[in-house]
Amino acid sequence: MLTEKITADKLVPIFDLGTGHKLEEFDTVTRDQLFPQNNELFALFHETLTAKLLVVTDFDGFNHIESFSNMLQHLPKKRAKSICYVEDVTTTGAAHAFEIWRDKTDQFKQLIEQIIATGECSHEQLSTCLVKDYPRLLPLLGNLNEFNVSQAFKVLGDASSDVNIIDASNLDATTLFGNLDTLYQNNSYVSHVAQLIPGLLHQAHGGYIAIKIDELLNNSALWYQLKSAIKQQSLAWKSSNQAIQTELKPDAAPLDVKIILLGDRLAISQIADGDRELSNLASSFIDFSPEFNVTEQNIAHYIGYIKLLLTDANLLPLSECGLKRLLQLSSRWCEHNNYLSLNESKLNTLLSYCHQIATTNKLRHIDSVTLNTVLRLQHEALNGHIRLSNEGIIEKQIILETSGSKIGQINGLSVLEIDGHPESFGEPIRITATGHLNGDGDISDVERKAELAGNIHAKSMMIIQGFFTHAFAKPLPLPISANLVFEQSYGEIDGDSAALAGTCALLSVLAQKPIAQNLAVTGAIDQFGTVLAVGGINEKLEGFLRICELNGQTDMGVLIPAANIINLNLSDKVVEAVNNQQLAIYPVTHIEQAIELLMDINAGKIDEEGSLYYIIQQLADENEDKLDADEAGFVNKLTQLCARIIGKQG
Incomplete structure (x- = not known):
């Protein structure tokens, strides 16, 4: 089963800007127009x-x-309205509410001054200020005088008509x-x-x-x-x-x-x-939605929205290359190449920093170089955890093998999220399996037993067990007894993205077939071996390349779910490694493809001679025959012993 490598042109999204390539050629689009x-x-x-x-x-x-x-x-x-209160100065505690047109607030106050000064005001004059007719309002206003109007009359709200x-x-x-x-x-x-x-x-x-x-x-x-x-x-x-x-009891x-x-x-x-x-x-x-579903027809709307952000903040415009780089970055934030981010605070922060650098360098536009400079500065300011990780690899305090081959050991891929740290980063994790074909069908999850794993991880382990039941379906279950461990993992882990790697490690130890250590694996699986999409695919790939470079490895590969191709939005360093044929990325849809790449053997069927499943089944059958023979020998010896005892007693 031949698995094609992903070509470099599929590693980053390419956005077609249509006929307009300069930001100035796009119309400004307001936020509401996006929805x-x-x-x-x-x-x-x-x-x-x-x-x-x-x-x-x-x-x-x-x-x-x-x-x-x-x-x-x-x-x-x-038409905007305001609430007006007038106190009934003839009745203790009484105060009544009326609605007036907000744009008539000043006219209404002038009428009150007129009533106080002259005692006169026509109903028609008053009604133009009122939202509806209030027959009792004029008498209330007539009882006011210049001494109590400041206490007994109030309009709630400003005079704005909007x-x-x-x-x-x-x-x-x-x-x-x-x-x-x-x-x-x-x-x-x-x-x-x-x-x-x-x-x-x-x-x-x-x-x-x-x-x-x-x-x-x-x-x-x-x-x-x-x-x-x-x-x-x-x-x-x-x-x-x-x-x-108090005695005042105003109307609601x-x-x-x-x-x-x-x-x-x-x-x-x-x-x-x-x-x-x-x-x-x-x-x-x-x-x-926090994301904009972009198509060739509506990408101009998003670019117009970016133009709005720049205009509102009085920032320099983006050049053509700067615009394309921003679109790629925005898509990466969404982890999907059909979506662009609407996180204004994140976009504004990035563009403001870019504006500052571009202005300092006397540029007229924000270009891709400026964007990459800001991204590099942000990364360097936040990469303390990555530096510690690198030191652990260089000093061999963290063991990650990226060359040779080994039975029951595989490089999984993880994403580390540190509390209080705004960004996650990828790092390989060594997954090991031990086991034999002389057990009760149990696969022991050490992380779960140590209470270092979450519920989704526990579910993935049960799915792995279900896969073995399905793949080796016979009247009796496969007599497996195995342990699966995430080595040098000291914090809580969760998720199902290591299920493919864990299953391959178990198959390796049961068949005694080594796994190539220059390959890393990520992907969830179902009980039938179908490989399912996972999150953090870009961080995982970049993390494995980082570790391989530290180990001096120049020939490496990564197996990812084929469903994750739409999520690929990788760094220039990864794209360069693929172009230089130092890194191969293999999209897989089924565990059988992963087995062939990792162990250089066909997965096959339990009755297909020479295949991995056949080898495991044969070893299980041989072990079962040996156990049967041992059991028969034991019964025979026990029978002979009983006969001798009975003979002596006779």
Whole structure:
């Protein structure tokens, strides 16, 4: 079974920029334009009067508030409103709420001054400022005078006429729902309308407010208060100091706000698990992807989005080579060549550093050399763990063989994630197997027994056991007894990406066939031996090349799942090694291909003479015959002994 090597042109994604090759030739694209399907649903939410709550799957590093603000600009304009309170100076404690048009706030205040000065104001004049007719408002205003108007009248919110989105953060009950404050006067606490401190919900009246679900999870009482307000469409006033009682009992403020809840899937599920009413209250759910599914038809949209980031931050434009390099890097962050990253914070940080270096070097554009310089500086500042790993290899404190061949030993590939470290890196791991064909079919997982392995790893070991049952299916199970160990692994491991390597190591020891040590393996498997995709494929390949270079190895290969070809986005060093025929990358779809590459023998069938499976089955049968013979000999000797004993007694 011949397995073709992956050619160098498949090791990095190539993006066709179409007719425009310079950034200047692409139109700027706003964030909302990247998600046209979300625009339509948001427009429906905007237009539906009864829709009050929108739940959005959020991800860090993307400016969702600006995205929704952009969407608003393209929707039919709505007239902004404010809440106005007027105290009934003739009735102790009474204060009434009214809605006024926000763009009429100044005119409304002038009318109040006119009423106080002249005692006159036509109903028609007043009604132009009001959202709806309030017959009792004019009498209330008529009772005001220049001495009490500052205490008995208040408009909550500013005079801006725009309907916008308020970004709510650092929330507590007062910040979100407002507060009925008190004034210490004449040896007692008093309250007037002037002491009403509006919360963000009051300020967002007639518009939008965006709230991070994490803010509500940190203080669950806020969610239940918010839910109650949504249901009642009003906000009751409370004092933050419950020990102080005042005579003022203002009307509950009307609540006409569209609320956007932002959270990742875990946060949304946590609040939904705690309160099943979330799905009933929410009018719609919108899912923002952290990645942009790129095609030849829409790549111009993403490039326009990058242009927007550069323009907003007043950064230098990208050259053609710089743009192509950024697209490759963005795709690598997604670990998939059909996707590009929308992590604005990461993109902005990188582009800002590039701008600084390009400006220092008096460049007019950010080119690929500048991008690579920043990436190198970032890597060198963060590679302390890699330096320690290299020292361990050079000093032979970590044993990793990359030449020759050995029975029951294979180079697996792992990705190391260090707590507090922003980047992961790849490193080979030596996997060894010992065993014999004189057991009860058990494969012992040392990592699991030592409580150094997670549940996914445990599952992969059970799948390996299932593979042996399937591959050597007979009336009786294969009498295997084996141990599998991840050597010099002192932290917890998890995942199933070493299943292919572990299975090959076990087959090697059972058949007594050596494995080429200049090859490394990664891949999960199912019970039928099909090789499955894994994560971190680029880091794993680069990690193996790094170790081989330290060992002076110039002829090496890596076996990867064929399904991972779409994820390949490798460093220039790996591409160069492939071009120089120092490194071969083999895509495999089944364990039989891996066996042939690693052990130079056909996997075959248990009845196919000369194949690996045949050798293992023959060894098992021979061992079984030997055991049967030993057992028969033992029974024969026991029978003879019993006969002699009986003869002596007779």
